[in-house]
Amino acid sequence: MTTPVRLTQYAHGGGCACKIPPGELEEMVAGLGPVPSGRELPGELLVGLESGDDAAAVRLNGDTAVLSTTDFFTPVVDDAFDWGRIAAANALSDIYAMGGTPLLAVNLLGWPRDVLPASLAREVLRGGLAVATEARCHLAGGHSIDDPEPKYGLAVTGTAHPSRLLRNDSAVAGLPISLTKPLGVGVLNNRHKQTGEVFAHAVESMATLNRESSAAALAAGVRAATDVTGFGLLGHLHKMARASGVTAVVSAAAVPYLDGAESSARAGYVSGGTKRNLDWVRPHLDPGEASELTLLLLADAQTSGGLLIAGEIPGAPVIGELVPAVDRVTVQVR
Incomplete structure:
Protein backbone atom coordinates (compact mmCIF):
# COMPACT_ATOMS: atom_id res chain seq x y z
CA MET A 1 0.00 0.00 0.00
CA THR A 2 1.40 3.42 -1.02
CA THR A 3 1.86 5.92 1.79
CA PRO A 4 0.08 9.20 0.97
CA VAL A 5 2.38 12.12 0.22
CA ARG A 6 2.23 14.91 2.80
CA LEU A 7 2.93 17.96 0.66
CA THR A 8 3.26 20.30 3.64
CA GLN A 9 6.38 18.40 4.72
CA TYR A 10 8.20 19.51 1.57
CA ALA A 11 8.07 23.22 2.43
CA HIS A 12 9.55 25.31 5.21
CA GLY A 13 6.34 27.35 5.51
CA GLY A 14 2.81 27.07 4.25
CA GLY A 15 0.35 29.25 2.36
CA CYS A 16 0.43 32.97 2.97
CA ALA A 17 2.33 32.41 6.23
CA CYS A 18 5.46 32.01 4.06
CA LYS A 19 5.28 35.63 2.87
CA ILE A 20 8.23 37.91 3.43
CA PRO A 21 7.40 39.84 6.65
CA PRO A 22 5.55 43.10 5.93
CA GLY A 23 8.18 45.38 7.44
CA GLU A 24 10.98 43.78 5.42
CA LEU A 25 8.86 43.88 2.28
CA GLU A 26 8.12 47.60 2.63
CA GLU A 27 11.84 48.34 3.00
CA MET A 28 12.57 46.20 -0.04
CA VAL A 29 10.17 48.04 -2.36
CA ALA A 30 10.70 51.55 -0.97
CA GLY A 31 11.41 53.97 -3.79
CA LEU A 32 10.35 51.57 -6.52
CA GLY A 33 7.50 53.85 -7.52
CA PRO A 34 5.97 54.52 -10.91
CA VAL A 35 7.99 55.23 -14.05
CA PRO A 36 9.23 58.86 -13.94
CA SER A 37 6.91 61.43 -15.49
CA GLY A 38 7.53 62.35 -19.09
CA ARG A 39 7.70 58.74 -20.25
CA GLU A 40 4.86 57.83 -22.57
CA LEU A 41 3.06 54.73 -21.34
CA PRO A 42 -0.31 53.25 -22.30
CA GLY A 43 -3.18 54.16 -20.00
CA GLU A 44 -3.12 55.88 -16.61
CA LEU A 45 -1.78 54.11 -13.53
CA LEU A 46 -4.53 54.36 -10.92
CA VAL A 47 -3.15 52.02 -8.25
CA GLY A 48 0.52 51.16 -7.89
CA LEU A 49 2.89 50.45 -5.02
CA GLU A 50 2.08 53.47 -2.88
CA SER A 51 -0.54 52.01 -0.53
CA GLY A 52 0.30 48.33 -0.89
CA ASP A 53 -3.11 47.57 -2.39
CA ASP A 54 -4.27 44.16 -3.60
CA ALA A 55 -3.73 44.64 -7.35
CA ALA A 56 -2.35 47.19 -9.76
CA ALA A 57 -4.85 49.14 -11.86
CA VAL A 58 -4.43 51.00 -15.14
CA ARG A 59 -7.23 53.09 -16.69
CA LEU A 60 -7.65 52.32 -20.39
CA ASN A 61 -10.63 54.62 -20.93
CA GLY A 62 -13.56 56.12 -19.03
CA ASP A 63 -15.25 52.78 -18.46
CA THR A 64 -12.43 50.27 -18.15
CA ALA A 65 -9.49 49.74 -15.84
CA VAL A 66 -7.25 46.70 -16.23
CA LEU A 67 -6.28 44.97 -12.98
CA SER A 68 -3.18 42.81 -12.62
CA THR A 69 -2.01 40.66 -9.73
CA THR A 70 -0.12 37.49 -8.90
CA ASP A 71 0.04 35.22 -5.88
CA PHE A 72 1.70 31.87 -5.22
CA PHE A 73 2.89 29.92 -2.21
CA THR A 74 4.11 26.63 -0.79
CA PRO A 75 1.64 23.86 0.18
CA VAL A 76 -0.86 24.87 2.82
CA VAL A 77 -2.55 21.44 2.92
CA ASP A 78 -1.40 17.93 2.05
CA ASP A 79 -4.07 17.21 -0.56
CA ALA A 80 -2.76 18.33 -3.97
CA PHE A 81 -6.16 19.09 -5.51
CA ASP A 82 -7.23 21.15 -2.49
CA TRP A 83 -3.96 23.06 -2.51
CA GLY A 84 -4.58 23.98 -6.14
CA ARG A 85 -8.11 25.14 -5.32
CA ILE A 86 -6.95 27.24 -2.38
CA ALA A 87 -4.05 28.85 -4.25
CA ALA A 88 -6.29 29.77 -7.19
CA ALA A 89 -9.02 31.23 -4.95
CA ASN A 90 -6.37 33.21 -3.09
CA ALA A 91 -4.92 34.71 -6.28
CA LEU A 92 -8.35 35.54 -7.71
CA SER A 93 -9.25 37.23 -4.42
CA ASP A 94 -6.96 40.17 -5.19
CA ILE A 95 -9.15 41.03 -8.20
CA TYR A 96 -12.35 40.72 -6.17
CA ALA A 97 -10.84 42.83 -3.38
CA MET A 98 -10.44 45.66 -5.90
CA GLY A 99 -14.05 45.36 -7.09
CA GLY A 100 -13.02 43.69 -10.34
CA THR A 101 -13.93 40.74 -12.52
CA PRO A 102 -11.19 38.23 -13.35
CA LEU A 103 -10.82 37.52 -17.07
CA LEU A 104 -7.63 35.56 -17.64
CA ALA A 105 -5.16 33.69 -15.46
CA VAL A 106 -1.97 31.75 -16.09
CA ASN A 107 -0.40 29.10 -13.83
CA LEU A 108 2.80 29.59 -11.84
CA LEU A 109 4.29 26.25 -10.78
CA GLY A 110 7.51 25.31 -9.01
CA TRP A 111 8.00 21.55 -8.68
CA PRO A 112 10.75 19.28 -7.24
CA ARG A 113 10.51 16.94 -10.22
CA ASP A 114 13.08 14.44 -8.88
CA VAL A 115 11.28 14.18 -5.54
CA LEU A 116 7.53 14.39 -6.17
CA PRO A 117 5.66 12.68 -9.03
CA ALA A 118 4.27 14.65 -11.95
CA SER A 119 0.86 13.12 -11.22
CA LEU A 120 0.67 15.21 -8.04
CA ALA A 121 1.53 18.37 -9.94
CA ARG A 122 -1.29 17.54 -12.34
CA GLU A 123 -3.69 17.35 -9.39
CA VAL A 124 -2.54 20.78 -8.21
CA LEU A 125 -3.17 22.22 -11.66
CA ARG A 126 -6.52 20.46 -11.86
CA GLY A 127 -7.57 22.08 -8.57
CA GLY A 128 -6.58 25.50 -9.88
CA LEU A 129 -8.56 24.91 -13.05
CA ALA A 130 -11.64 23.88 -11.07
CA VAL A 131 -11.71 27.14 -9.14
CA ALA A 132 -10.88 29.30 -12.17
CA THR A 133 -13.77 27.63 -14.00
CA GLU A 134 -16.06 28.38 -11.05
CA ALA A 135 -14.91 32.01 -11.25
CA ARG A 136 -15.67 32.05 -15.00
CA CYS A 137 -12.06 33.04 -15.61
CA HIS A 138 -9.99 31.68 -18.49
CA LEU A 139 -6.97 29.69 -17.28
CA ALA A 140 -4.51 29.21 -20.12
CA GLY A 141 -0.92 28.05 -19.88
CA GLY A 142 1.60 29.61 -17.54
CA HIS A 143 5.15 28.89 -16.46
CA SER A 144 6.85 26.09 -14.52
CA ILE A 145 10.32 25.59 -13.05
CA ASP A 146 12.20 22.77 -11.34
CA ASP A 147 12.20 23.96 -7.72
CA PRO A 148 13.42 22.37 -4.45
CA GLU A 149 10.11 23.37 -2.83
CA PRO A 150 6.69 22.94 -4.44
CA LYS A 151 4.99 26.26 -5.16
CA TYR A 152 1.78 27.11 -6.99
CA GLY A 153 -0.36 30.11 -7.79
CA LEU A 154 -1.73 32.28 -10.57
CA ALA A 155 -1.07 35.55 -12.33
CA VAL A 156 -4.48 37.10 -12.96
CA THR A 157 -5.77 39.88 -15.20
CA GLY A 158 -9.18 41.44 -14.61
CA THR A 159 -11.23 44.54 -15.30
CA ALA A 160 -13.15 47.05 -13.21
CA HIS A 161 -14.85 50.40 -13.65
CA PRO A 162 -12.24 53.09 -12.84
CA SER A 163 -14.62 55.09 -10.66
CA ARG A 164 -15.84 52.05 -8.71
CA LEU A 165 -12.56 50.55 -7.60
CA LEU A 166 -12.44 49.18 -4.06
CA ARG A 167 -9.21 50.63 -2.67
CA ASN A 168 -7.41 50.38 0.65
CA ASP A 169 -6.78 54.15 0.76
CA SER A 170 -10.44 55.23 0.50
CA ALA A 171 -11.75 54.41 3.98
CA VAL A 172 -13.37 57.30 5.89
CA ALA A 173 -14.19 57.84 9.54
CA GLY A 174 -17.73 57.01 10.57
CA LEU A 175 -18.03 53.78 8.60
Whole structure:
Protein backbone atom coordinates (compact mmCIF):
# COMPACT_ATOMS: atom_id res chain seq x y z
CA MET A 1 0.00 0.00 0.00
CA THR A 2 1.40 3.42 -1.02
CA THR A 3 1.86 5.92 1.79
CA PRO A 4 0.08 9.20 0.97
CA VAL A 5 2.38 12.12 0.22
CA ARG A 6 2.23 14.91 2.80
CA LEU A 7 2.93 17.96 0.66
CA THR A 8 3.26 20.30 3.64
CA GLN A 9 6.38 18.40 4.72
CA TYR A 10 8.20 19.51 1.57
CA ALA A 11 8.07 23.22 2.43
CA HIS A 12 9.55 25.31 5.21
CA GLY A 13 6.34 27.35 5.51
CA GLY A 14 2.81 27.07 4.25
CA GLY A 15 0.35 29.25 2.36
CA CYS A 16 0.43 32.97 2.97
CA ALA A 17 2.33 32.41 6.23
CA CYS A 18 5.46 32.01 4.06
CA LYS A 19 5.28 35.63 2.87
CA ILE A 20 8.23 37.91 3.43
CA PRO A 21 7.40 39.84 6.65
CA PRO A 22 5.55 43.10 5.93
CA GLY A 23 8.18 45.38 7.44
CA GLU A 24 10.98 43.78 5.42
CA LEU A 25 8.86 43.88 2.28
CA GLU A 26 8.12 47.60 2.63
CA GLU A 27 11.84 48.34 3.00
CA MET A 28 12.57 46.20 -0.04
CA VAL A 29 10.17 48.04 -2.36
CA ALA A 30 10.70 51.55 -0.97
CA GLY A 31 11.41 53.97 -3.79
CA LEU A 32 10.35 51.57 -6.52
CA GLY A 33 7.50 53.85 -7.52
CA PRO A 34 5.97 54.52 -10.91
CA VAL A 35 7.99 55.23 -14.05
CA PRO A 36 9.23 58.86 -13.94
CA SER A 37 6.91 61.43 -15.49
CA GLY A 38 7.53 62.35 -19.09
CA ARG A 39 7.70 58.74 -20.25
CA GLU A 40 4.86 57.83 -22.57
CA LEU A 41 3.06 54.73 -21.34
CA PRO A 42 -0.31 53.25 -22.30
CA GLY A 43 -3.18 54.16 -20.00
CA GLU A 44 -3.12 55.88 -16.61
CA LEU A 45 -1.78 54.11 -13.53
CA LEU A 46 -4.53 54.36 -10.92
CA VAL A 47 -3.15 52.02 -8.25
CA GLY A 48 0.52 51.16 -7.89
CA LEU A 49 2.89 50.45 -5.02
CA GLU A 50 2.08 53.47 -2.88
CA SER A 51 -0.54 52.01 -0.53
CA GLY A 52 0.30 48.33 -0.89
CA ASP A 53 -3.11 47.57 -2.39
CA ASP A 54 -4.27 44.16 -3.60
CA ALA A 55 -3.73 44.64 -7.35
CA ALA A 56 -2.35 47.19 -9.76
CA ALA A 57 -4.85 49.14 -11.86
CA VAL A 58 -4.43 51.00 -15.14
CA ARG A 59 -7.23 53.09 -16.69
CA LEU A 60 -7.65 52.32 -20.39
CA ASN A 61 -10.63 54.62 -20.93
CA GLY A 62 -13.56 56.12 -19.03
CA ASP A 63 -15.25 52.78 -18.46
CA THR A 64 -12.43 50.27 -18.15
CA ALA A 65 -9.49 49.74 -15.84
CA VAL A 66 -7.25 46.70 -16.23
CA LEU A 67 -6.28 44.97 -12.98
CA SER A 68 -3.18 42.81 -12.62
CA THR A 69 -2.01 40.66 -9.73
CA THR A 70 -0.12 37.49 -8.90
CA ASP A 71 0.04 35.22 -5.88
CA PHE A 72 1.70 31.87 -5.22
CA PHE A 73 2.89 29.92 -2.21
CA THR A 74 4.11 26.63 -0.79
CA PRO A 75 1.64 23.86 0.18
CA VAL A 76 -0.86 24.87 2.82
CA VAL A 77 -2.55 21.44 2.92
CA ASP A 78 -1.40 17.93 2.05
CA ASP A 79 -4.07 17.21 -0.56
CA ALA A 80 -2.76 18.33 -3.97
CA PHE A 81 -6.16 19.09 -5.51
CA ASP A 82 -7.23 21.15 -2.49
CA TRP A 83 -3.96 23.06 -2.51
CA GLY A 84 -4.58 23.98 -6.14
CA ARG A 85 -8.11 25.14 -5.32
CA ILE A 86 -6.95 27.24 -2.38
CA ALA A 87 -4.05 28.85 -4.25
CA ALA A 88 -6.29 29.77 -7.19
CA ALA A 89 -9.02 31.23 -4.95
CA ASN A 90 -6.37 33.21 -3.09
CA ALA A 91 -4.92 34.71 -6.28
CA LEU A 92 -8.35 35.54 -7.71
CA SER A 93 -9.25 37.23 -4.42
CA ASP A 94 -6.96 40.17 -5.19
CA ILE A 95 -9.15 41.03 -8.20
CA TYR A 96 -12.35 40.72 -6.17
CA ALA A 97 -10.84 42.83 -3.38
CA MET A 98 -10.44 45.66 -5.90
CA GLY A 99 -14.05 45.36 -7.09
CA GLY A 100 -13.02 43.69 -10.34
CA THR A 101 -13.93 40.74 -12.52
CA PRO A 102 -11.19 38.23 -13.35
CA LEU A 103 -10.82 37.52 -17.07
CA LEU A 104 -7.63 35.56 -17.64
CA ALA A 105 -5.16 33.69 -15.46
CA VAL A 106 -1.97 31.75 -16.09
CA ASN A 107 -0.40 29.10 -13.83
CA LEU A 108 2.80 29.59 -11.84
CA LEU A 109 4.29 26.25 -10.78
CA GLY A 110 7.51 25.31 -9.01
CA TRP A 111 8.00 21.55 -8.68
CA PRO A 112 10.75 19.28 -7.24
CA ARG A 113 10.51 16.94 -10.22
CA ASP A 114 13.08 14.44 -8.88
CA VAL A 115 11.28 14.18 -5.54
CA LEU A 116 7.53 14.39 -6.17
CA PRO A 117 5.66 12.68 -9.03
CA ALA A 118 4.27 14.65 -11.95
CA SER A 119 0.86 13.12 -11.22
CA LEU A 120 0.67 15.21 -8.04
CA ALA A 121 1.53 18.37 -9.94
CA ARG A 122 -1.29 17.54 -12.34
CA GLU A 123 -3.69 17.35 -9.39
CA VAL A 124 -2.54 20.78 -8.21
CA LEU A 125 -3.17 22.22 -11.66
CA ARG A 126 -6.52 20.46 -11.86
CA GLY A 127 -7.57 22.08 -8.57
CA GLY A 128 -6.58 25.50 -9.88
CA LEU A 129 -8.56 24.91 -13.05
CA ALA A 130 -11.64 23.88 -11.07
CA VAL A 131 -11.71 27.14 -9.14
CA ALA A 132 -10.88 29.30 -12.17
CA THR A 133 -13.77 27.63 -14.00
CA GLU A 134 -16.06 28.38 -11.05
CA ALA A 135 -14.91 32.01 -11.25
CA ARG A 136 -15.67 32.05 -15.00
CA CYS A 137 -12.06 33.04 -15.61
CA HIS A 138 -9.99 31.68 -18.49
CA LEU A 139 -6.97 29.69 -17.28
CA ALA A 140 -4.51 29.21 -20.12
CA GLY A 141 -0.92 28.05 -19.88
CA GLY A 142 1.60 29.61 -17.54
CA HIS A 143 5.15 28.89 -16.46
CA SER A 144 6.85 26.09 -14.52
CA ILE A 145 10.32 25.59 -13.05
CA ASP A 146 12.20 22.77 -11.34
CA ASP A 147 12.20 23.96 -7.72
CA PRO A 148 13.42 22.37 -4.45
CA GLU A 149 10.11 23.37 -2.83
CA PRO A 150 6.69 22.94 -4.44
CA LYS A 151 4.99 26.26 -5.16
CA TYR A 152 1.78 27.11 -6.99
CA GLY A 153 -0.36 30.11 -7.79
CA LEU A 154 -1.73 32.28 -10.57
CA ALA A 155 -1.07 35.55 -12.33
CA VAL A 156 -4.48 37.10 -12.96
CA THR A 157 -5.77 39.88 -15.20
CA GLY A 158 -9.18 41.44 -14.61
CA THR A 159 -11.23 44.54 -15.30
CA ALA A 160 -13.15 47.05 -13.21
CA HIS A 161 -14.85 50.40 -13.65
CA PRO A 162 -12.24 53.09 -12.84
CA SER A 163 -14.62 55.09 -10.66
CA ARG A 164 -15.84 52.05 -8.71
CA LEU A 165 -12.56 50.55 -7.60
CA LEU A 166 -12.44 49.18 -4.06
CA ARG A 167 -9.21 50.63 -2.67
CA ASN A 168 -7.41 50.38 0.65
CA ASP A 169 -6.78 54.15 0.76
CA SER A 170 -10.44 55.23 0.50
CA ALA A 171 -11.75 54.41 3.98
CA VAL A 172 -13.37 57.30 5.89
CA ALA A 173 -14.19 57.84 9.54
CA GLY A 174 -17.73 57.01 10.57
CA LEU A 175 -18.03 53.78 8.60
CA PRO A 176 -18.42 50.32 10.12
CA ILE A 177 -15.87 47.57 9.42
CA SER A 178 -17.19 44.25 8.11
CA LEU A 179 -15.42 40.90 7.64
CA THR A 180 -16.74 38.29 5.21
CA LYS A 181 -14.90 35.13 6.38
CA PRO A 182 -14.02 33.94 9.87
CA LEU A 183 -10.38 34.01 10.96
CA GLY A 184 -8.29 31.07 12.09
CA VAL A 185 -7.09 29.22 9.00
CA GLY A 186 -3.49 30.07 9.89
CA VAL A 187 -3.43 28.22 13.20
CA LEU A 188 -5.47 25.34 11.76
CA ASN A 189 -3.11 25.02 8.80
CA ASN A 190 -0.11 25.05 11.13
CA ARG A 191 -1.74 22.32 13.22
CA HIS A 192 -2.44 20.33 10.03
CA LYS A 193 1.22 20.66 8.99
CA GLN A 194 2.47 19.46 12.39
CA THR A 195 -0.05 16.70 13.13
CA GLY A 196 -1.66 15.66 9.87
CA GLU A 197 -5.16 16.41 11.20
CA VAL A 198 -7.49 17.53 8.41
CA PHE A 199 -9.83 20.50 8.91
CA ALA A 200 -12.33 20.25 6.06
CA HIS A 201 -14.17 23.42 7.11
CA ALA A 202 -10.94 25.42 6.88
CA VAL A 203 -10.23 23.98 3.42
CA GLU A 204 -13.68 24.99 2.19
CA SER A 205 -13.34 28.47 3.65
CA MET A 206 -10.04 28.97 1.83
CA ALA A 207 -11.37 27.54 -1.45
CA THR A 208 -14.46 29.77 -1.42
CA LEU A 209 -14.33 32.67 -3.85
CA ASN A 210 -14.83 36.25 -2.64
CA ARG A 211 -16.91 36.98 -5.76
CA GLU A 212 -20.30 37.41 -4.07
CA SER A 213 -18.87 39.57 -1.28
CA SER A 214 -17.18 41.82 -3.83
CA ALA A 215 -20.40 42.19 -5.83
CA ALA A 216 -22.36 42.95 -2.64
CA ALA A 217 -19.83 45.62 -1.65
CA LEU A 218 -20.13 47.31 -5.04
CA ALA A 219 -23.93 47.14 -4.86
CA ALA A 220 -23.81 48.80 -1.42
CA GLY A 221 -21.67 51.67 -2.71
CA VAL A 222 -18.58 50.62 -0.76
CA ARG A 223 -15.39 52.46 -1.78
CA ALA A 224 -12.76 50.86 0.46
CA ALA A 225 -11.88 47.20 0.93
CA THR A 226 -9.00 44.75 1.01
CA ASP A 227 -8.66 41.03 1.53
CA VAL A 228 -7.24 39.42 4.66
CA THR A 229 -4.30 37.22 3.78
CA GLY A 230 -0.74 36.75 4.97
CA PHE A 231 -0.44 39.90 7.09
CA GLY A 232 -3.48 38.97 9.20
CA LEU A 233 -6.50 41.06 10.10
CA LEU A 234 -4.43 43.51 12.15
CA GLY A 235 -1.83 43.88 9.42
CA HIS A 236 -4.26 44.52 6.59
CA LEU A 237 -6.38 46.80 8.76
CA HIS A 238 -3.25 48.74 9.70
CA LYS A 239 -2.39 49.18 6.02
CA MET A 240 -5.92 50.38 5.20
CA ALA A 241 -6.10 52.78 8.14
CA ARG A 242 -2.62 54.16 7.47
CA ALA A 243 -3.30 54.67 3.75
CA SER A 244 -6.66 56.33 4.50
CA GLY A 245 -5.56 58.51 7.41
CA VAL A 246 -8.01 57.02 9.94
CA THR A 247 -7.95 54.77 13.00
CA ALA A 248 -9.73 51.40 13.02
CA VAL A 249 -11.42 50.27 16.23
CA VAL A 250 -11.90 46.49 16.41
CA SER A 251 -14.40 44.87 18.77
CA ALA A 252 -12.52 41.68 19.64
CA ALA A 253 -15.68 39.90 20.81
CA ALA A 254 -17.37 40.48 17.43
CA VAL A 255 -14.63 38.86 15.32
CA PRO A 256 -15.69 35.38 14.09
CA TYR A 257 -13.34 32.38 14.16
CA LEU A 258 -13.42 28.95 12.57
CA ASP A 259 -14.17 26.08 14.91
CA GLY A 260 -10.99 24.89 16.57
CA ALA A 261 -8.98 28.03 15.88
CA GLU A 262 -8.93 29.40 19.41
CA SER A 263 -8.13 26.05 21.02
CA SER A 264 -5.37 25.45 18.45
CA ALA A 265 -3.84 28.84 19.24
CA ARG A 266 -3.95 28.06 22.97
CA ALA A 267 -2.19 24.77 22.21
CA GLY A 268 0.65 26.68 20.56
CA TYR A 269 -0.03 26.16 16.84
CA VAL A 270 0.89 29.75 15.99
CA SER A 271 3.10 30.31 12.96
CA GLY A 272 6.22 32.45 12.90
CA GLY A 273 4.53 34.59 10.23
CA THR A 274 1.70 35.41 12.62
CA LYS A 275 4.14 36.46 15.34
CA ARG A 276 5.98 38.68 12.86
CA ASN A 277 2.67 40.25 11.81
CA LEU A 278 1.92 41.23 15.39
CA ASP A 279 5.43 42.57 15.95
CA TRP A 280 5.05 44.76 12.85
CA VAL A 281 1.70 46.24 13.89
CA ARG A 282 2.43 46.57 17.61
CA PRO A 283 4.04 50.06 17.44
CA HIS A 284 0.79 51.36 15.89
CA LEU A 285 -1.59 49.29 18.01
CA ASP A 286 -3.61 50.19 21.09
CA PRO A 287 -4.41 46.68 22.43
CA GLY A 288 -6.73 47.81 25.21
CA GLU A 289 -7.39 44.87 27.53
CA ALA A 290 -6.92 42.22 24.82
CA SER A 291 -4.80 39.24 25.80
CA GLU A 292 -1.70 38.22 23.87
CA LEU A 293 -3.60 35.16 22.60
CA THR A 294 -6.38 37.38 21.24
CA LEU A 295 -3.86 39.64 19.53
CA LEU A 296 -2.13 36.63 17.94
CA LEU A 297 -5.46 35.38 16.61
CA LEU A 298 -6.21 38.82 15.20
CA ALA A 299 -2.77 38.78 13.54
CA ASP A 300 -3.14 35.17 12.35
CA ALA A 301 -1.62 34.80 8.87
CA GLN A 302 -4.61 33.94 6.69
CA THR A 303 -4.55 32.13 3.37
CA SER A 304 -7.40 33.06 1.02
CA GLY A 305 -9.22 34.94 3.77
CA GLY A 306 -12.32 37.10 3.43
CA LEU A 307 -12.80 40.71 2.45
CA LEU A 308 -12.32 43.49 4.99
CA ILE A 309 -14.88 46.12 4.03
CA ALA A 310 -15.36 49.74 5.08
CA GLY A 311 -19.14 49.47 5.12
CA GLU A 312 -21.86 46.88 5.55
CA ILE A 313 -23.07 44.08 3.30
CA PRO A 314 -25.65 41.36 3.98
CA GLY A 315 -24.35 38.35 5.87
CA ALA A 316 -21.02 39.84 6.96
CA PRO A 317 -20.58 40.60 10.67
CA VAL A 318 -19.60 44.13 11.68
CA ILE A 319 -16.41 43.85 13.72
CA GLY A 320 -15.67 47.50 14.44
CA GLU A 321 -15.68 51.03 13.12
CA LEU A 322 -13.45 53.65 11.56
CA VAL A 323 -12.84 56.84 13.57
CA PRO A 324 -10.76 59.99 13.05
CA ALA A 325 -7.04 59.34 13.30
CA VAL A 326 -5.71 59.00 16.85
CA ASP A 327 -2.04 60.09 17.11
CA ARG A 328 0.10 57.33 15.50
CA VAL A 329 -2.41 54.61 16.35
CA THR A 330 -3.94 52.94 13.32
CA VAL A 331 -5.71 50.09 15.12
CA GLN A 332 -7.40 49.95 18.52
CA VAL A 333 -8.73 46.70 20.03
CA ARG A 334 -11.66 46.90 22.39
